Amino acid sequence: HDLARIWKNYYHGSFQANDVELNKLGIHREGNVFIPKSSYGIILEKKLQPLFESIYKEKKELATYELVWEIGKRLEREKKKEESIIYWAWKNKTYVFVPGITDGAFGFQLWFFWQNKHKDFNINVLKDEQKLSELLWKKIRTGALILGGGISKHHTIWWNQFKDGLDYAVYITTALEYDGSLSGAKPKEAISWEQINKKARTANVICDATIALPLMVASLKERKVI
């Protein structure tokens, strides 16, 4: 989505929309966001295939964090590049690890490229882990701001057990603890795994991230912290 939106627009829709009708109109629904097909699969294919080709010419094997940077670098000429997280990740040399890289439209484009006469193009997911292990075993102070749950939450806290745990952790989620899921698990659970340090400062915010995060950012701005 980060990429699709620098090329095309998404729209504000409704949860109650008739999805059979939307489909006829060529519109995908994500919650209350409407995404025309032309703003998603079609534009991604048109833009990503040549971009992968260009990367492929330079490197045959990449970790996902390297792939993210290579894409970010190639957004330099895009008019709306400054709205892209991927672009800024490259610009600031921020590591972005994607443990589930093959999922979704991006993963599909990746596979589409690979099976089309580029079978020696290799996404080496273990190389990501190698980089994570190097970063974490340096025992630097670490903090995590985690929106939602799933694999990105788990992968983040997982690696921190190999230093002495996260020093700061803020979870913002609507998932709840009672079903025993990792998505709803509170910071204290991670202490039993040494994924969060027992002296860490933590907060568990049960709220839609689209409400909580802007509030937090506004507060930091007001206090001139950012």
Place this chain on the structure above:
Amino acid sequence: HDLARIWKNYYHGSFQANDVELNKLGIHREGNVFIPKSSYGIILEKKLQPLFESIYKEKKELATYELVWEIGKRLEREKKKEESIIYWAWKNKTYVFVPGITDGAFGFQLWFFWQNKHKDFNINVLKDEQKLSELLWKKIRTGALILGGGISKHHTIWWNQFKDGLDYAVYITTALEYDGSLSGAKPKEAISWEQINKKARTANVICDATIALPLMVASLKERKVI
């Protein structure tokens, strides 16, 4: 966990437990399940490293579904093998795709093996996608029983858009729709993506899967369906 539990036991604990104390005792907490360290990381390392070595001798590159089968095959001599889903997946040649293979204790063991003089051992996640594309483009009838959300939910419905959508879908989840997440999205949303066929029979069960699934299985047994 599927593997750890054929070798060691987990225990019934409590959500309210003091996680600092648990950590001192060498116990991990997952919701209200207590897992002694000796039943998890330690046993996994002891068992998985030789197992990977044995696989490595035969193949240097595997998709995740192939890796799952190779492990299942090597559980043949385990006393509690029949409690393992991985074992049955191999036995019945059921495909198990793991889009986030590097996450968690299993992924860690995989990385640990790879970085320890086996850097030519390659988990080819795009080969999984290749197999998925072959399976789905056959336009067979498909159904999905999805427990929870996250990447496994999305990856399952994603690929079904390339046939004419799932013909049956049952979601069992505690995640809710209002935050716009995929985890809480109802089956109707997937219709706008053609991931579920507009004529499909679907159900969205908002309930802890550990309550709902046994009920469903009991009902099927009573009706002699399974």
Place this chain on the structure above:
Amino acid sequence: HDLARIWKNYYHGSFQANDVELNKLGIHREGNVFIPKSSYGIILEKKLQPLFESIYKEKKELATYELVWEIGKRLEREKKKEESIIYWAWKNKTYVFVPGITDGAFGFQLWFFWQNKHKDFNINVLKDEQKLSELLWKKIRTGALILGGGISKHHTIWWNQFKDGLDYAVYITTALEYDGSLSGAKPKEAISWEQINKKARTANVICDATIALPLMVASLKERKVI
């Protein structure tokens, strides 16, 4: 509803129904239950007004538990009386206290009767409290099975602080703790109020009561407890 359903039927509908259309058809929606107007307000008026008249002739002032019994007694000739909780409450002399008696269709009928030349008909809600205080100060063993939250949950646990707290408490609810509401409060909170005894056996079941309660009853039947 307990009364309306012994006289008329309700139907299984859908959450997604178009409520403007339903309204045109004279159908009320309660979640996924459809209630024709003729099965609700109209039948309640037709049946309750003469019933109140009959009670009024005998008593001019009643507590809500007395009102419930008087109604139960007058259901004796109804064909479907055995499906009514109110009927069984009278039959077994079980106290039913209704702290919010004026709410809803029943309360409306009560007001309608009162304003129509029966202004000396008095529902004495403090007399209910008197009875509760007598019952609770006997220090009998008490247990509560609480479905959902709201005023009925609070009123139940409230009075138990005047003995030494509930000895048993099972909450079945979908409400959650994080917002600080009483509806989502766990049994342990009530211990700080002495509403539940600190030695009490308690359980907090986070599940739709229409799933959890039948399971519990089935289990008790299987064990021949009921």
Place this chain on the structure above:
Amino acid sequence: HDLARIWKNYYHGSFQANDVELNKLGIHREGNVFIPKSSYGIILEKKLQPLFESIYKEKKELATYELVWEIGKRLEREKKKEESIIYWAWKNKTYVFVPGITDGAFGFQLWFFWQNKHKDFNINVLKDEQKLSELLWKKIRTGALILGGGISKHHTIWWNQFKDGLDYAVYITTALEYDGSLSGAKPKEAISWEQINKKARTANVICDATIALPLMVASLKERKVI
């Protein structure tokens, strides 16, 4: 609580507190709010009994909205009166209807007063309904801002069916629709009951009211609406 807090303080505590310990210390817990006994039952008894006596001397029968005003009037000399909603209700002659008046600490004090030689003191809950019917049958434009669910939500929307439904409705709640409860019911359900007008402007905000309401008020202030 509105009353207790003008006389005494409440404190910010924690959900995870040990409630047995709190009880020993004489502290009640409400979510993450700590309330010393001296700030609740004890002060309420000391203040409310003479206050009821003073009201009793003037009137022997009151609707709940009249009782609220009589109390508000008697807060005139309290130093922190301006923090009390009850005080402002009286000052501005705003009707406050309390369909569950006998519940909780206030109801307990009311009963305590009544049984102690004031059995002719009558809270006439049907008189409240009379006032509601007069107000609603005037067919004025009505709007409702509803925090949470329960009896106050239902009573509010219920009476609006006797005009042509609410013209505006904003629900702020953490309760969810799927269990079929009224607390989680969306505005559209009320349209099938004519409790909300089909042309009404409505919003359903799924968020902790302590987050959403301040945001809404801040926004109105910024736009100089209030």
